[in-house]
Amino acid sequence: RLKAAANCLREGVGETTTYLLPEFPDGHRRRIRTxxxxxxxxxxxxxxxxxxxxxxxxxxxxxxxxxxxxxxxxxxxxxxxxxxxxxxxxxxxxxx
Structure with missing residues (x-):
């Protein structure tokens, strides 16, 4: 059960941290993060x-x-x- 959750987290890290890329405007980073x-x-x-x-x-x-x-x-x-x-x-x- 925990292995499935860990795999899901591992596979989704790239998508969930996309807003940290330099192409995103600074104002968007703050509003997406909070x-x-x-x-x-x-x-x-x-x-x-x-x-x-x-x-x-x-x-x-x-x-x-x-x-x-x-x-x-x-x-x-x-x-x-x-x-x-x-x-x-x-x-x-x-x-x-």
Whole structure:
């Protein structure tokens, strides 16, 4: 069982470290390496659920979490550009 996991890890190292190549812009490396947006959303969800305390059922907790995710993605994330992909367009043309 562990041998299969080790083989999977060994085979995927090249793909998972591609962002470290010098062709990647520095800003992209930092944003690919971290998941600050997801961590921030998780902190916000934890904060909101602690305020409520106990939920009558799992459905009400799920509704609160989904409502917060909908709000964040509609307002905060929709106006931000996380990665500038224009530099990759130039690299794709050169690769062809």
């Amino acid at each position: 998941n600050n947006m997801i961590e921030r959303l998780n902190r916000e969800i934890r904060r909101r659920t602690r305020v409520v305390g106990g939920f009558p059922d799992g459905n009400s907790a799920l509704m609160l979490v989904c409502a917060r995710i909908r709000y964040v993605t509609a307002n905060e994330w929709s106006t931000r550009r996380y990665l500038d992909m224009s530099r990759f367009d130039d690299n794709l043309v050169e690769a062809n």
